[in-house]
Every structure is written in C-alpha cells, then in structure tokens.
Amino acid sequence: MLSSHFNPQELETRWYQHWMEKNYFHSEPDEREPFTIVIPPPNVTGVLHMGHMLNNTIQDILIRKARKEGKNACWVPGTDHASIATEAKVVGMLREKGIKKSDLPREEFLNYAWEWKEKYGGIILDQLKKLGCSCDWERTAFTMDPKLSQAVIKVFVDLHKKGKLYRGLRMTNWDPSAKTVLSNEEVIYKDENSQLFHIKYAFEDNPAEGIVIATQRPETIMADVAIAVHPDDERYKNIVGKKVLIPLIDRAIPIIADSYVDMEFGTAALKITPAHDQNDYEVGQRHNLEVIDILNADGTLNEAAQILVGEDRFVARKKIKKLLDEGGHLVELENYVTSIGTSERTGAVVEPRLTKQWFLDMKDFAATALKAVKEGDVKFFPENMWNMYYSWLQEDNIRDWCISRQLWWGQRIPCWYLKSDESETPFVAEGEKEALEQIRAHFNDNNIDLDDLHQDEDVVDTWFSSWLWPITVFNGFDDQKELEYYYPTNVLVTGWDIMFFWVARMIMAGYEFAPELLGENARGIQPFKDVFFTGMVRDNKRRKMSKSLGNSPDALTLIDKYGADGVRYGILSCTSAGADIIFDAPIDPATGEVLNESKLCEQGSKFCNKMWNALKLIKGWKVEDKEQGKVEKLAIEWFENRLQQVGNQLEIYFEEYRFSDAILSLYKLIWDDFCSWYLEWIKPEDGTISKATLEATIGLFEKQMSLLHPFMPFVTEEIWHQLKDRAKGEDVIVTPFPEKKAYDKNLVAAIEKAQTLVTKIRETRASNQLSSREPYPLYAEKVAATEKLFATDGMAELVSKAANLSNLEISEKGEGIAFLSGAEKYYLGAEVEVNVEEKKAELEKEIEYQKGFVNSIEKKLSNERFVSGAPAQVVDRERQKLADGQARIKILEEELGKL
C-alpha cells in the first residue's frame, strides 16, 4: 500500500545506501570510454551552501547521464586544505582555549590543525551525499594528502629548475589579520568613503611657510622620505630641492620632482612613503630614497614611527588627525571615495608591504593558457567568459604569481638556507639531504651539517596545490596508469569567480605537466575539455548569498523540507549558464532573517508528489482480460512519439548545458502530457484495464523516470522499482536511456489540434456556465481540415473522452453554441439563454479583430517584394493564415446573421 503523499526522507537514505552497496559510484579503468569530472574541492572547513548545491547538482546530472550511457563515469570528490581560512579557524579555536599560535611550535600547531580537520573536515562531503551526489567516495582526495603534497614539492622543485620560480624582495599585499602575504587575485577592491587630509609640511629654513600635500593615510607620514611634485608644475618649480619637516616628528625630507605626480589631483604635491605604497616605492627607487617601515606585521605602528607606537593603524589615523589639527598642520579635510584593497579570506584591509617572497613567472604560462581556450582545446560555456579570461591573461596585464604564504597549514616550501649565509642563498630540493648536498657543493664545505641549515618557514599558496588537482587526484606524478585513462577530464563545473584563482591555473598546470607525464600516451593535455561556468547565487535583492550576510537559506534545512529531489529541481530551474542566479529565499520582514523557504523547491517537491500519485493511480488498476480500446491505442501511440520528441530535445539541451530548459521540458512532459492528458485518456471507468494498455503505460512511465533520473535521482529510482518487480541490479541509475529515434511529427501535431479543440470545448462550457460533468453532443462542421483530423482512428473517441461528449458528429450543419477551433467551426449541443446584445457585441469585436489580421496579411501578400523576396515557405504560411482568417470571418459573420 502506497502512502498518500510522497515522502522523500526515508527513501532517499535507503536508495543512497543501495547505490553505495552496489558500488555504482566507483570507477576503475577498463575498456569502456571514460567520463571524468573532478569536483571543485570545497574548503575542508566549509559547509554546504547554495553555490555548492548548484554546481554539485549539475555535476551529478552529467555524471549520472554518462553512467546511464554506459560510459565509465568517474566523479572524484575531495576537499581543499584552504590554508588561510583553515589556519584562521584553528587560530581562533586555540585562542578560545587561551592558547596563542605564537607560543606554539610549528609541529604542535599542525597537530591541532589536523585534529580540527579530522573532526570537521568531512562534514561537507556528507552533505553532498544528502544531495544525492554520486561521487566515487573511494577516491576522496584532500589537497594535503601525502601524495598530493609530495606532488606539490616535486612541482616546486621542477619549476625552480626550469627557472620559472624565483625569490625576491617585492612590494606585496599584506594581510595584517592573517599575517601573511597575498597574491594579487586575493585582494578584493571595494569603494569606501574616506577622507583626504591636506597637511602642511613647513620648510626647514622657513617654518612660517610650507607645502600642502594631500593624503588618505596621515598615520604614515612618519614613514615619509620625500615630497614629490611634477617637474613641469610652475607652482612648485622653485622649491624643488628644498627641505621640509614632517609634522609632529620634525624630520627633514627633500622636495623632489617626478612625473608620476598628477598635477590635477589634490594639491599636486605628494608625500612619498616607499614602505607603504606601491607607487611611492617605485618613485623611491628612481630617486634612491630610503625605505622607512613603520608598521608591524599585525598592522600596528612600530618604533620607527616614533609616535603612537603600538597603536593599530586605524586607531593611529584617528589620533594623528587630532594631533595634526592641534599642531596646526591640518589645512583641510576633504570627503573622498577611494578604492581600498581587502583580503579575500579575512576581509582585513590589505597593507602594501615590502617582503621577500617566492614568485612564479607567468609570462609563458599565461600565453599557453590563453591559447588553449582561444583554439578551442578548452571550451567555455557560456562562450563570452572568454572576455574575462582574456583580460586577465593578456601579456601586458598578467603579473607574476606570489606563491609563498606566511602560514603553517599547507605544503612547506622545499627550500633550505645555510644559517650562517647572510645573503640567504636558496637551495631548492625535494628533501633536506639533497639540499645539504647542494649546499656543501656550493660552499665547498663538507663539514656543513643538517643542523647548519634551516628550511624556509613559509608554505605555498593553496592554489599552488589545487592547480594540480586534475592530475594529482589520479596520482599522476607517481604513476601515470590512471592518468592515462581518466585524463583529460570531460568537464569542469564551477563558478566564474574562481576563473583566475583556479580554472586558468589548472589549464597552465595541465599544459606544463601532462605532456611530461603522459608523453605519447596523452589523449589530450588539457585538464578538461569543457568548462561550464555557473553564475553566482544571489538573493532576491541581488546580493550574493553568503554566510556573513545571513541571506542564504540553510541547504540541509531545505533538503529536509522539500527533499533532495525537490531542492535539486528548485535550484536547477533558476539556472542559466553564466548568468547570476536569483534564488528566491524570502526574508522574514520582522526579524530580517532568511526563511528557509523556496517556492521553486516547493514546486520540485510537488512535482515528486504528482509523480507519486500517478504511480498510485496506475497501481490501483486491475488487469482484466479485455480488448484494448481505440482511445488507449491512439493515446499510447501519441505519447510514445511525444516522449521521443522530448528525449531528442533533451539531448540538445545537454549539449548546450541548458539545465533549466531540460528539467522544465521534462516537467511539462510528465505533468501536462502524461498526467493531464495521457492518463486521463486511458483512465478506465471501472478500475479495470487491458493488459496491453497497462504494460504500455508502465513502459512509458519507466522511460520518463529514466530520462528524469539524472536530475531527480531518488524519486525516479523509487518509482522505477514500484512500477514492477525488478531483477537484482536492475536499477534506473544504470539503465540505458530510451533509444533515440525519429518521431511522427504529424501525429504529434494532430493530437495538438485535438487538444486545442478540447480546450475550446471546455472554455465554451465554462463561459456558458455549463457543468463539466454533463455530457453534451458536439457537431463539427464538415470541412476538409476537420475530416482529416477525425480520419485518424480513435480521434473522435479521444476528443469525446477528454471533453466529456455524449456524441461527436461531422455534419453539414449543427445546432447549439457555435465556436471556433483553429479555422474550423463547431457546435456544442447545449441549450443556453443567449443574451443577444452581448453576443452580438462579442462577435462584432471578434470580426473586427480578424479583419485587421486579414488586412495586415493581405497587405503583406500584395507587396511584391515580399512575395519575391521571402522564402516560399514563409509566403505559403502567410497564404494559409490568410485563408484561415477569411474562413473565420465568414463563420463569424454567419453567426452574426443568425442573431
């Protein structure tokens, strides 16, 4: 006995377990064609959010489809160690315990971090299981697994050997919260309301006079080493070379001339602070100026500042404002909107800082990555993502990748230095022993010991390990057997926001290492053939859904409420490639909190319920030894063809990654065509049905479940099994799709015509307040189109059943309520009181409209350039439309005449 409502929770667990037991998700290389996807590894500390739901649902659809097509489908799951984010969390956790990171040795800190990872690391993967993701869990990888880390080290050494990695002192982006350097891509610029401080610096030799500069950062004046003006600036020409005193600390600095200064901006005089600004640093280099760094790693002022020592930079700004004002140095305050760099991970305002870091030379990499997409070896969906890609990678824009991070959680840089070597000559090697050899050889001293060396304290950027992901998950750097089979992967599904962080860099790594690893055995060297970029999931106010904004519904609560299939449906139906996704999750106006509700997911769960009820209907029928009726025969034939049509269309949607169109077409097929039309047609009065019809219906239902399975795996598997007894292993997850073949367009069109007629009859009933339960006769006017329609065996019965007719007759004339379906006239044989005036007005209005319609077509057809210029097909269509229109007018006028 089936429950009255579809109940997803229990069966989702049951089916997932069943699939796992059958090992359907696991893949081993064999003779079949592989279909590979590597998951964009979520942060190990992360929890499932709407963005994950979206791209993992899509990946699951693709992988399930491939599996059903008989390919060797392999979806590799895993997580990313996310150094900054994870380290920040562990530091926070320790702080709560009263432990400072700086008090811990590296080893001990890492033990805590691993403990943390073991405890929370698997959460997001378990959540993916709830969503139904059919990942090969035996292959679950982690970017800090020993083999993956080993590969990072190898790659580091290799790139160093090739001369693509170098260490240097550069102006870098410093995150004072995480206390590490960041790559350019990790800096997010935001507009902020700020103030421009106009500050007067007095001349050393004439303290009464001075020069006014403009700055946003008054707290850095103690690090000033010069004032710069434009060499052509007449206002300042005669004071270049003079010295001025820095306010408050009275250190003398020169006025210099440099064409970098913009004569139009501010006061056209610029303070030069090489330690705390990229441009100032460059100016300083040109003029051989000193670098005075007044900031500590955590953003507080150091001794060099002389005043406000120990204060945070933003506190210092407030305080120095007061000091400058009191000292009479502050001339003006101007409101100003400025773009300010913040850390992608911690949100802290990034500080330009001069540090020694490791960089990867990007020139060749960028060119290769650009070419791969340009030449179509890697295809982007949607195509226009190329623009963004290009703008970042083009030669004069790309900058070297800063890959070192001042963190502990991650792969430690395989570089050793001789402790006594003040110039810090780096020795890059896979291990300390190899490094020792190099160092002994270099310094020509065999007495040097391991104790005399020290390893670089830093780790590499997380992305320097994840850029190898499509290779390392198959242990490609150790043993190429699996790589040969699975690489290149078929498609990457990810958000465009990590195009630079990850997508571009994976392409670079693929082209750099796959040829070396695979040689002639490579089926391709690109890491993936297609990239499907999903949009960002936003709320109904178009804000990006994020944990910090609190505007994202809780993924698991949604799954609890609507079922995994319902949520999958909901998220898919608002997905279009590349475009942002407005996921409507209403917000409680009273509390401002997001309600874990979604209309679209609700629609998805109702859809499940609908299918469930169709199942109940079919299962309630008893087979009786009786002949199959005409209606059933025709309905079955029609639905087979209609199903074929949708199946073919689905194939096109898949090729173009149009998931919302795909699921909507299945929704309509099942709800409208199958439930509303087909089942109503074959539904018996007495609950008994012929064997042939029941079997055909089950077969049709099966096929629909098969087509829908990749999108909504649980409900389809359940119904598939409820429909009939299955042999062991006969699960829809591994059942091939229905065969693709041509369908009968004429039959589909004919039924559509019949459906239009049925709707017209219902409409006529409704507008005349006639009960839908009362059978009435229908008279069809004898015209060619009508005769043709009803020549199909069973068509009259089909229409009669759907429209509840007592009789359907084609005759020269009929009586009752006249109406039009297409250009054909029908009469519904019912007596109604007719309001003549109303009816007249209605007809006149309709005639007028039809005449306008006919006029416009006549005009078109009398235009010779149209008749000669347009394709014959189009002209024929217009002629048909004209004839239909004229026929309609004739009928309407006859009706009018009768009144």
Added chain:
RNA sequence: GGGCGCAUAGCUCAGUUGGUUCAGAGCACCUGCCUUACAAGCAGGGGGUCGGAGGUUCGAAUCCUUCUGCGCCCACCA
C-alpha cells in the same frame, strides 16, 4: 580610465542564423470545481506598444547607431 554583459507580464526568466502556433514559460493574481491518483489538486481566465529614440529591411523582441538605467571584470593616481 579600459572592457564585457543585461533591460521582454506584478516577480524570475526563455525566445538558438530576422519570417509559422512570435510575443512565451513558471510563480503570483482572478473565476469555477472537495469530478475516487493528486486541494501539495483539477478546469478555465486576465495581464506586456519586448527600456527610450532613430536607422537597415518586403518584414525587427531579434541586426546597426545613440540615449537612459542597472550589473560585472580589469587597472598603481595620493
């Protein structure tokens, strides 16, 4: 400052080389139905001069120009 994209029904969006059923879908709304699978449902309905203006064409939501309003990416101007 450079570049990309979007604007179609109250809302979210389709509309694939200009031409059938080109002005559509879902939700929302209105009307009538507790018809034995489903009220988480059934049957029907109203609603848009396709952002504005010009142009190309026999024909424009679709191509071009321009304006307006949004969104995004990139870029070292205090």
